[in-house]
Amino acid sequence: xxxxxxxxxxxxxxxxxxxxxxxxxxxxxxxxxxxxxxxxxxxxxxxxxxxxxxxxxxxxxxxxxxxxxxxxxxxxxxxxxxxxxxxxxxxxxxxxxxxxxxxxxxxxxxxxxxxxxxxxxxxxxxxxxxxxxxxxxxxxxxxxxxxxxxxxxxxxxxxxxxxxxxxxxxxxxxxxxxxxxxxxxxxxxxxxxxxxxxxxxxxxxxxxxxxxxxxxxxxxxxxxxxxxxxxxxxxxxxxxxxxxxxxxxxxxxxxxxxxxxxxxxxxxxxxxxxxxxxxxxxxxxxxxxxxxxxxxxxxxxxxxxxxxxxxxxxxxxxxxxxxxxxxxxxxxxxxxxxxxxxxxxxxxxxxxxxxxxxxxxxxxxxxxxxxxxxxxxxxxxxxxxxxxxxxxxxxxxxxxxxxxxxxxxxxxxxxxxxxxxxxxxxxxxxxxxxxxxxxxxxxxxxxxxxxxxxxxxxxxxxxxxxxxxxxxxxxxxxxxxxxxxxxxxxxxxxxxxxxxxxxxxxxxxxxxxxxxxxxxxxxxxxxxxxxxxxxxxxxxxxxxxxxxxxxxxxxxxxxxxxxxxxxxxxxxxxxxxxxxxxxxxxxxxxxxx
Numbered sequence: 001x002x003x004x005x006x007x008x009x010x011x012x013x014x015x016x017x018x019x020x021x022x023x024x025x026x027x028x029x030x031x032x033x034x035x036x037x038x039x040x041x042x043x044x045x046x047x048x049x050x051x052x053x054x055x056x057x058x059x060x061x062x063x064x065x066x067x068x069x070x071x072x073x074x075x076x077x078x079x080x081x082x083x084x085x086x087x088x089x090x091x092x093x094x095x096x097x098x099x100x101x102x103x104x105x106x107x108x109x110x111x112x113x114x115x116x117x118x119x120x121x122x123x124x125x126x127x128x129x130x131x132x133x134x135x136x137x138x139x140x141x142x143x144x145x146x147x148x149x150x151x152x153x154x155x156x157x158x159x160x161x162x163x164x165x166x167x168x169x170x171x172x173x174x175x176x177x178x179x180x181x182x183x184x185x186x187x188x189x190x191x192x193x194x195x196x197x198x199x200x201x202x203x204x205x206x207x208x209x210x211x212x213x214x215x216x217x218x219x220x221x222x223x224x225x226x227x228x229x230x231x232x233x234x235x236x237x238x239x240x241x242x243x244x245x246x247x248x249x250x251x252x253x254x255x256x257x258x259x260x261x262x263x264x265x266x267x268x269x270x271x272x273x274x275x276x277x278x279x280x281x282x283x284x285x286x287x288x289x290x291x292x293x294x295x296x297x298x299x300x301x302x303x304x305x306x307x308x309x310x311x312x313x314x315x316x317x318x319x320x321x322x323x324x325x326x327x328x329x330x331x332x333x334x335x336x337x338x339x340x341x342x343x344x345x346x347x348x349x350x351x352x353x354x355x356x357x358x359x360x361x362x363x364x365x366x367x368x369x370x371x372x373x374x375x376x377x378x379x380x381x382x383x384x385x386x387x388x389x390x391x392x393x394x395x396x397x398x399x400x401x402x403x404x405x406x407x408x409x410x411x412x413x414x415x416x417x418x419x420x421x422x423x424x425x426x427x428x429x430x431x432x433x434x435x436x437x438x439x440x441x442x443x444x445x446x447x448x449x450x451x452x453x454x455x456x457x458x459x460x461x462x463x464x465x466x467x468x469x470x471x472x473x474x475x476x477x478x479x480x481x482x483x484x485x486x487x488x489x490x491x492x493x494x495x496x497x498x499x500x501x502x503x504x505x506x507x508x509x510x511x512x513x514x515x516x517x518x519x520x521x522x523x524x525x526x527x528x529x530x531x532x533x534x535x536x537x538x539x540x541x542x543x544x545x546x547x548x549x550x551x552x553x554x555x556x557x558x559x560x561x562x563x564x565x566x567x568x569x570x571x572x573x574x575x576x577x578x579x580x581x582x583x584x585x586x587x588x589x590x591x592x593x
Contacts, residue, residue, distance in 0.1 A: 048208020050121025196395025
């Protein structure tokens with residue numbers, strides 16, 4: 001939280017990220033402003049996402065002595081009470097405050113190491129002055145006045161920073177390649193085309209600390225000899241784009257971007273390119289072609305972007321998280337960064353926890369922490385109170401890691417051994433009501449729809465795989481479908497041009513590897529143990545039923561009957577096997593058969 005400092009009056013800081021606003025923070029902010037207009041003597045500010053998305057909206061009250069109190073789950077009714085008791089009365093309301101010294105809040109924050117997220121939810125993302133107050137642009141100044149590009153690149157290499165976009169290639173090595181090519185023009189690009197289902201790391205960072213990304217890009221441009229850049233951000237992130245535009249304008253006005261930065265003769269201009277939502281444009285060559293105004297389709301490599309990228313010029317591409325690490329590394333040194341992590345995976349990694357997780361949101365942890373620590377200790381396990389079954393890592397390009405492998409360390413090489421990939425940092429947690437065949441079908445459907453169609457096996461092969469998976473989920477699968485899926489998967493991986501096709505089969509291959517029995521049950525026994533594939537399951541209510549009527553109230557087709565406090569019955573002729581009754585039952589008396 002913010003460092004203690006003397007103030008003349010209290011501050012109310014309202015979380016105004018997309019996730020906070022979706023939870024209702026705009027109403028809270030408007031009410032606070034109404035109270036100020038009526039004479040409430042406080043300063044009102046905004047901030048971004050603190051990462052505790054499961055407990056938004058969040059409001060900080062900063063007392064005159066600098067003490068900070070973070071209130072969670074703040075509704076209009078709660079903010080009225082907080083203003084009355086704490087702001088005006090001087091008595092904090094402990095029942096609504098986050099307490100990072102014990103319990104779930106300590107578990108959430110105790111194992112985190114915040115570098116990328118250090119300012120997120122702390123500073124006002126729309127204020128350059130607040131970024132400068134936390135040593136913003138000090139790293140850029142240090143670089144421009146003290147280091148040659150070669151010295152700077154060596155620092156980044158010594159830090160061990162690997163690209164956080166998914167592949168994990170050495171950032172310093174990538175910069176070194178770009179510097180080594182002579183050209184009259186060079187570019188740097190920030191890949192903010194975050195398209196994985198369940199991933200929102202880039203969005204939150206850009207909304208909460210845009211200047212850190214811009215500063216990192218400026219440092220990278222100096223290192224590689226570039227003078228122009230693009231942030232390629234998906235148009236579905238309007239707030240991130242708005243705050244990026246504001247940050248660029250502020251930095252240019254202060255002489256921190258643009259011409260002759262800090263009087264050093266270094267010129268650097270940043271543009272924003274809004275992506276139209278094509279998942280394939282997250283692939284670097286497709287992204288560059290999209291910036292050039294053409295349809296986003298991957299091209300053959302080599303040449304690699306460092307030699308011939310945007311408009312045929314040497315180009316350095318890193319993602320949001322990679323760029324945001326750079327200022328911290330320069331300010332604190334390569335050794336301080338390398339102290340975190342493992343031998344081959346240094347530093348920290350930001351993850352978006354989604355799915356059936358209890359504490360969904362953003363976390364930043366040192367590399368080397370185990371999946372079990374992330375999911376159960378930091379994330380709190382499932383919000384459904386059921387057993388964790390697996391976690392999908394790396395989005396549609398990744399794979400499902402079963403609960404039995406949760407001792408796996410968060411490390412590029414260790415995660416790859418499971419058949420999944422680190423990816424950009426999405427973690428979708430699944431409980432025992434998840435059908436793994438249906439999960440594979442879902443992700444195959446996504447990648448099949450997002451294929452650009454350039455490669456035959458990606459275009460047609462994923463379509464054939466999806467047809468097989470759909471057939472299995474519908475109850476029409478045959479034993480030959482499993483080897484057919486494996487054969488198609490290997491051919492698609494080996495013959496596709498870009499990462500989309502090369503990794504599209506991963507969810508299928510990992511679910512076949514770890515949950516093969518579920519495929520066999522679907523095919524041979526015509527049964528879905530998770531109760532998700534409607535043609536392969538039915539539901540019954542056991543004698544444990546207490547007659548609470550919750551299942552009957554929530555049944556969408558009125559298939560459940562029974563008097564209050566008596567055992568209820570499901571009519572199989574009416575039931576559509578949607579599973580709502582099981583999901584809402586508090587006594588586990590609804591079973592799949």
